[in-house]
Amino acid sequence: MSDQQREACIRLEDNNLLVASAGSGKSATMVGKVAYVLDRQLHHPEEILVLAFNKSAAEELKERISRQLGVDAANLECRVTTFHALGRGIIEETAGRPPQLADWVDHPAGEAKVIEQIIEELLDSDPEFARLWVDLLVLHPKADIPAEVFDTKADHERYLSVRRQKGRATIGTLAGT
DSSP states (O other): OOHHHHHHHHOOOSOOOOOOOTTSSHHHHHHHHHHHHHHTTSSOGGGOEEEESSHHHHHHHHHHHHHHHTSOGGGOOSEEEEHHHHHHHHHHHHHSSOOOOOTTTTSTTHHHHHHHHHHHHHHHHOHHHHHHHHHHHHHOTTOOOOGGGSSSHHHHHHHHHHHHHHOSOOOOOSTTO
16 A cells, blocks of 8 residues: 555545555545544444445455455445435435436437437527537538447447438437437
8 A cells, every 4th residue: 555545544534535546545535534533433334325336346445345344245334335325325215215217318319319309409498409419410420439449340340330320410319220
């Protein structure tokens, strides 16, 4: 652990945001911070909330914190979760029910259809948007999604094939891939 990471572990503030590149020791710093404040009895476990961007990162953090504290992950009293799960839980608690997703969310092309509808409405109602939209389509008619976004080369080729078949200028989406 670096000196900066050690300092981050013992520096006490009400809220902490840790932003760093992949592999730079974010998890080790978060684990160290939780262990430090609990070891020094500066906070109770139920006062600690550790947030991660995805479920696997949250599960890894929970496992590492548990291992550091010498407790079973199922018995960890700190809350380790994702931003999404925290938000969903808050909505569910305050509304008394889980959040309701828009009816188009589960449809494979639902997002694209909603975006197209928004664009059509803006074209009809906002002359400045219409001018900018036409400029965009004329100047950048092939605003394709880059190949590196796709999981496989076949997925990217399928996407390009669908774009060629449609034969119209539009902004690329991942719908239908």
